[in-house]
Every structure is written in structure tokens, then in C-alpha cells.
Amino acid sequence: MSSPSILSCLACAAPIVPVHPMVNYVHCGTCFRVFRHEDGQLQDGSPCTIIFQHTERMQVGVKGKWQNQHFTVIGRCRLYLNESVFNYWTIVFEDQSLAWLAEGYGLYFIVPDVTRATILRPGLYDELQHAETGDKITFPGEKDQAYILEQIQSCHKTEMDGQAFFPDIDYAYTVFEAANTKGHSKTAFAYKKDQRVFLYDLLPARPEELALSGLREAVASKKEFVCGVCDANIQVKNYPYAQSCICDSCGTGYYLEGTDYKNSHQKFPQNRIMDLPINIGGTGNFNGTMYIVHGYAEKQEKNIYKARWREYYLLQPNSRYAVLSEFDGHWIFVQEASDAPVLTNPDIAGFDYKDKTFTKYNRYQYTLINASGAFPHNILDNQETMCYEYVHPPQVWIYEKDRNDGIRWFIGEHIEASSVKKAFGLTKQLPYKKGLGAVTPLPTDHISGQSLFTCTIVGFLFLLLLHLGIGAGKTNQVLVPFQTIPMADTSDVVSVTFDNLVLNKSSSNVNVFVAANVQNSWFELSGSLINKNNGNEYSFSQGVEYYAGVEDGESWSEGSKSENFHVASIPSGNYILQLQGTREHSIWNNNNNTNEFQVEVKYDVGEASNILWALGFMLIWPIGMALLIRYNNERRRNNSAF
Structure with a gap:
């Protein structure tokens, strides 16, 4: 890149050196005047103002890395939108291309190749409006x-810091954000004056993957x-x-409009x-990160259940907000997410996200019952905010759709009350659990019906193969x-003895x-196996009985x-085997039963009943687990509309 040209301020003639030929502000x-820069010339008349109070950690000169390319922050435009303030930091990569690091409330996005936007004309503008x-x-x-x-935000004011690239600041414009189910996101800037639309790709980014360095200590702005x-x-605070x-004195609520609270x-x-x-103003440490309690709100569902819950708004030094939500003594730690699901219809029964299935748990609107402190939104x-909750314990996705704030996604995770007390060093009694x-995580949460069925089949096959393996070794x-x-x-009794029965297995x-x-009688066989070497005796008996007849024209039988x-x-x-057969004499003769019985004795045989008993015992676990899963699901859904 050629050496930067030196320009003269149109107001005071002081030198101005553009750090990149494509920066346009x-x-x-x-004298702190803002000028438009184009084709190496300055133009006057921009309504943009300079940011004098630098309180954020991000600043001009910060360095980072994205997709194996290093970048440097050279400036920003700060946009005052419907219910948020967002920074579009201009960054220059090693290949001299310009991009944005869009940042606000601890969320980060990369907008690549901002000087090569897709510029569209009135058709799309009309559709967006x-x-x-x-x-x-x-x-x-x-x-x-x-x-x-997902977002339709009118810009009420634009401020700048350093040198920046931006489509246009001079005219009224609206910022749109859209996403599809394939994970692609777009942002568009639509200008009323000439009905142009600048369309860009929007890529979610995590702070750790940006490898930012040169950040300053955050200052408590107010x-x-x-x-x-x-x-x-x-x-x-955090203005x-x-x-x-x-x-704090009278409880009157104020909201930010432009740069003033109304x-x-x-x-x-x-x-x-x-x-x-x-307490508001208290500090808590969650996973090594310090938070300050900035606000408190009590809300109530606008339905027949009228469920009430409480929210504590927490702020990190980098302006990342979190909400500590408590309902019936159960706590959830919630943060807004930049990389979130995209739903064409929030009324669906559930969705899959990153190998987890989240099922719809609640849908509601709410009323603000009480509030104190300050909040990141109005x-x-x-x-009229519509909220949906989808759960996969211990996590919950919260979808909020608001007429001014658009669609926002929040990811929450269960946190134990003991962890809350430890984080804030509390001595007060927290609300009791109901x-x-x-x-709230349970051991059964990660056992699905499919996995339970699969485990049962695998267990059945294992026992069957084990039984077959054992049976193969039987003589x-x-x-x-x-x-x-x-x-x-x-005689009703007969005895018979069999000698020299050799059993050669240890057991x-x-x-x-x-x-x-x-026929309508019984027969009993009793016997003893007597060890000829040590005299040990093993006795047994088994009855045989069979009854049949006709009752009310219907034949019946049993035994x-x-x-x-x-x-x-x-x-x-x-061994010696002694057998004794005993019959019911009178009935035996009266019914012309054959005066004989049959026996056969085998040694070391497979026992089919063993596998049946084993399978029966094995089924106790899946059946019991299925009942426990159903019971836990019913308990969890007691407070659910579904």
C-alpha cells in the first residue's frame, strides 16, 4: 500500500492522515470535526459526533486474529438503535482488506470485506420496509x-472514534439482521434517501477465538x-x-431515547x-469472572398460572450481561447468545442443536411487577414480548420476540443455590425449593427411550450369547x-435304585x-442322590397331577x-440314585390309569429356565427406569404449559 496522503482539516487546517485509503470517515x-473521506478528498457536513468518553475495553489499536489472519482496530462507529447501542469497529487485515468487528453487550460478530458490499436498489428496500x-x-x-x-433497528444517532468505514452516516437508515436454518446470517443497512441497501455477511465470533490483545481496563461509565x-x-451506570x-428514591422508571432518559x-x-x-451493587464470582448486580426485576406470566419469578441483572467489566433467574428456589444462569438456533416457527415441539434435542417447555408473555437498578434493554x-422456552436439562434456550427489540436468543444453565450463595458470599437464606x-439435572435426563431400548436389546443378546456359550460346554x-x-x-408305592452313577464335574x-x-389324580416322584464316598445326600421330589372335566357345557383342564x-x-x-413313586391309589384305579410311570435322568444339561430368569431380572431395570423417566418428566412438566 502506498504512503498515506496528508490532508488538511476543512475547519482549522490541522493535518489529517487517513490510515487506509478506503476509510470514508x-x-x-x-477541532474534533468529522469529515467524509472519498478519493483522497475531505467533505464537510457529517452529522456524526466524536466519542470523548472511552470506557470500554475495546479501543483503537487493539490487535486480534480471525481465520488465521491478523488484524488491527483503526476506528469505530457507535450506533444508537431502538433498544441497544452497538459498535462497528473497523479492522484492517494483513492483506489490507477492511472488515467490521461488530461488538456490544459482550457479543462479537465479524463482517468481512465491508468495502465490497452487495448494493441493492429499491425493490429490496421496499420489501424490507x-x-x-x-x-x-x-x-x-x-x-x-x-x-x-430477527432484527429491525432504526438508528437514532451515530458516533465515531478513530477512522472508520461505514456505508453512510449522513442519512436516516435502518439496520436489519436475518438468519437461515443453515447457519448463515446477513446484516443490511437500508437508507431512506436513495433507497439503497448494503448487504453483508454476518459471522458470529467468540472472544477466545479472536485472540484480542491491547484491551484497556474498563471504566465504570455513568x-x-x-x-x-x-x-x-x-x-x-454503564451508559x-x-x-x-x-x-432508587421514588421507583419511577426511565428509558433511553437518543442520549437522554425519558x-x-x-x-x-x-x-x-x-x-x-x-443486593443491587453486590459482586459475585462465577467461574472466575466477576459480576456486579446492576438490576433486579420481578415478572409474572400473563396467563392462568400467573407464575412469578425473579431476575438479577449482572454485568461483567466488558459490558457482557448475564441474568440470574430464580423461580421456586431453582436458579438458572442466562446469557444472550450470538450463535443461536434459527426457527421458522417457534411453536414447534422442539429442535436439535449441536447434538442435543431441546423440547418446548413454556410459552408466555409477562408483566413487570417490580424493578430496581439499570437494565441492558428497555x-x-x-x-407484548412473546417468550418460548426449550429445555434439555441442565440447559434451556429462551426465545424472545419483541416489537422493538426483535428476536433474541438466550442460553441458560441450571446452577445450584449453594453456588449462588458461594459466588456472592451470602449469609441470607435463599428461597426454598419447590x-x-x-x-434441574437428574440422572435420567440423558436416557432416551431409544437408548433404553438399545441397552435392553444389547443386554438380551449378551445374556443369550452367554447362555449359548455355557450350554456349548454341557455334556x-x-x-x-x-x-x-x-x-x-x-401297592401305591414303588421304589427303584440305580447304582454307580459317576458325576465327574466339580459341580x-x-x-x-x-x-x-x-387323570383327575396325582403322582409324586421323590428321590435321593447319595454320594458313596462321603455319604452326602441330595434329596428332591416332584409331583405330577392332571384334572379335567366339563362345567356348564365348557371343557376345562389343569395341570x-x-x-x-x-x-x-x-x-x-x-452316586447311588434312589427313586420312589407314589400314586393316589383309589382314583388311579377308578379311572383306569396305567399302573406305570416313566423316568429319564441326565447329568450336566443346559437349563433353559436360567436364561428366562436372567431375562426376567434384566427387564426389571429398563422397566423401572422407564417408569422413573416418566415420573421425572411429569414432575418437571408440572410448571409447563405443555
Whole structure:
């Protein structure tokens, strides 16, 4: 790049040196006049004013990095919008291209190649002027991608610092922001005078990935004015980013319009503020970051539930706000997000975001019941704000749509009351917990129906394979072959003995099959396995019974004529098997039952009942877990409209 030219101030002739040929707004360091710079010439008449009070951490000269390119901050334009103040810092990269680092309230965006904006003519201007927040819009060249308008902000005032590039400051303009479901965002500057629209890409950025250096210590900026109701002196901290405030003396609410605070004609009872567990002006440390309590608000849903909750507005030194929200003793730490979901319809049942499924939990409008301190938006004008909450414990996404503030997304996370007390060093008793919080974490939160089903199937297959593996090692040795044992007509009992039964495993089972042709009677087989070496005896018995008949023209039956059972855990050794069969004599003969029974004895066989018992016990866990998940979901949804 060639050496910068030296220009003379049109008012006082002091030298002005543009730091980049494409900056189009510069100011005189002597008389502080702002001039438009174009083609190496200065033009007078810009309504932009100079920023004299430098309180933010960001400043001219800060260096950073974006997508492997280093940049330097050379100036900014500070825009006063509907309910916010936002900075567009002009940055110059190593390749001498200009971009913006859009920054405000701790949020950061990169707008690349600002000197190469897509400039569009009246057609798009007319469409934007008639659009409302939440409407779909398509931009030229991207017909297949519908964008959702999330912000429509009129600029009331523009200030500058250093040297900057900006489309135009001289005329009234409106700033639009839009995003699509593919994660692309746009910002547009629409000018009323010539109906031009400057369209740019808008890329969310995190402070840590910008690697900013050369930041200064933040200074507690403030604005003082006299309350028009009680003549008390009001000090608003973090001006001009604080968009509304409450008089500590009489409770009158004020909102920022331009550069002055206007009376909203709303009053709030300040005597109740004295009983808060967290005081305004107090400091708290969350995860190593210090916050100052700047404001307090109590809100109530505008529905039949009339749920009330309390919010503490916290401020970091870099003007990043957070809200500590408490409802029924449950606390959530909330911050506005630059990289957020995009919904074409907020009334959907839920959405997936970064591998998490968030389900709709609540939808409401609210009324401001009480307030004190200062706030980053006009808290006095949110009567028509529509709010949606989507939960994936311990997190919640909060969608707010407001006629003046547009669509904003906030990400919240559950925080324990003990952590709140520790952060602020509190000794007061915090509100007691009632029920289960919307995002209070539970062990069942991360177990879905699909995962529970999958785990059950995997467990079933594991047990089945284990059973098959164990069964493959069984010998199924026949100790007593299948045979029929007769019974004399004169006796109801018969005994039989089998000798020299060798069991060679350290421990295994003996399977006994018994069958008898019983009819409306019973038969019982009892027996003993006697170890010939040590005399240990293992006894068993098993009955067989079968009954049938006709009642009221319907046939019925119960029981079985055969049974198959196991005698478990028989040690190795040489055994004698003694069997004794007993029948119900009179009924046996009266019904012409065969006077015999059948037996078969095997050793070391697979036990099918084992797998059935194992599966039965295994099902206790998924069934119990499913019931617990349902119970916890019902508890969590007690305060939900859905």
C-alpha cells in the first residue's frame, strides 16, 4: 500500500492522515470535526459526533486474529438503535482488506470485506420496509435460502472514534439482521434517501477465538440526571448501554431515547427491594469472572398460572450481561447468545442443536411487577414480548420476540443455590425449593427411550450369547435312560435304585424327567442322590397331577402329565440314585390309569429356565427406569404449559 496522503482539516487546517485509503470517515484531532473521506478528498457536513468518553475495553489499536489472519482496530462507529447501542469497529487485515468487528453487550460478530458490499436498489428496500420481525425474506442470488428477519433497528444517532468505514452516516437508515436454518446470517443497512441497501455477511465470533490483545481496563461509565418526580439524583451506570433504569428514591422508571432518559410514567415499590437476598451493587464470582448486580426485576406470566419469578441483572467489566433467574428456589444462569438456533416457527415441539434435542417447555408473555437498578434493554416496554422456552436439562434456550427489540436468543444453565450463595458470599437464606426445576439435572435426563431400548436389546443378546456359550460346554450325559417303571395293583408305592452313577464335574446339575398317565389324580416322584464316598445326600421330589372335566357345557383342564426339573449344584463323585413313586391309589384305579410311570435322568444339561430368569431380572431395570423417566418428566412438566 502506498504512503498515506496528508490532508488538511476543512475547519482549522490541522493535518489529517487517513490510515487506509478506503476509510470514508475521519476526524480532526484538533477541532474534533468529522469529515467524509472519498478519493483522497475531505467533505464537510457529517452529522456524526466524536466519542470523548472511552470506557470500554475495546479501543483503537487493539490487535486480534480471525481465520488465521491478523488484524488491527483503526476506528469505530457507535450506533444508537431502538433498544441497544452497538459498535462497528473497523479492522484492517494483513492483506489490507477492511472488515467490521461488530461488538456490544459482550457479543462479537465479524463482517468481512465491508468495502465490497452487495448494493441493492429499491425493490429490496421496499420489501424490507414492509417486513416485520419473524418474516421470511430472500436475498438476490440466494433464492433457494429463505432468511428469517430477527432484527429491525432504526438508528437514532451515530458516533465515531478513530477512522472508520461505514456505508453512510449522513442519512436516516435502518439496520436489519436475518438468519437461515443453515447457519448463515446477513446484516443490511437500508437508507431512506436513495433507497439503497448494503448487504453483508454476518459471522458470529467468540472472544477466545479472536485472540484480542491491547484491551484497556474498563471504566465504570455513568450518566447523571435528576428525577422529574422526586428530584432525586439518578446515576445510571454503564451508559449508554443501559437502556432503562429505576429511580432508587421514588421507583419511577426511565428509558433511553437518543442520549437522554425519558420518564415512562411507571412506578415500582422500592421498599420491597430491601428484602432481596442479593443486593443491587453486590459482586459475585462465577467461574472466575466477576459480576456486579446492576438490576433486579420481578415478572409474572400473563396467563392462568400467573407464575412469578425473579431476575438479577449482572454485568461483567466488558459490558457482557448475564441474568440470574430464580423461580421456586431453582436458579438458572442466562446469557444472550450470538450463535443461536434459527426457527421458522417457534411453536414447534422442539429442535436439535449441536447434538442435543431441546423440547418446548413454556410459552408466555409477562408483566413487570417490580424493578430496581439499570437494565441492558428497555424493560419498561415488554408487555407484548412473546417468550418460548426449550429445555434439555441442565440447559434451556429462551426465545424472545419483541416489537422493538426483535428476536433474541438466550442460553441458560441450571446452577445450584449453594453456588449462588458461594459466588456472592451470602449469609441470607435463599428461597426454598419447590418441586423440580425446569432444567434441574437428574440422572435420567440423558436416557432416551431409544437408548433404553438399545441397552435392553444389547443386554438380551449378551445374556443369550452367554447362555449359548455355557450350554456349548454341557455334556448332556445320560445317567438313567428313558424307561417305564411298572407299579403293582396291590401297592401305591414303588421304589427303584440305580447304582454307580459317576458325576465327574466339580459341580453341575442333574435333570430328572417324570411322566405318569394321571387323570383327575396325582403322582409324586421323590428321590435321593447319595454320594458313596462321603455319604452326602441330595434329596428332591416332584409331583405330577392332571384334572379335567366339563362345567356348564365348557371343557376345562389343569395341570400336566409330565414334569422336567433340575437338581442343581451336585458335586462330583460316585452316586447311588434312589427313586420312589407314589400314586393316589383309589382314583388311579377308578379311572383306569396305567399302573406305570416313566423316568429319564441326565447329568450336566443346559437349563433353559436360567436364561428366562436372567431375562426376567434384566427387564426389571429398563422397566423401572422407564417408569422413573416418566415420573421425572411429569414432575418437571408440572410448571409447563405443555
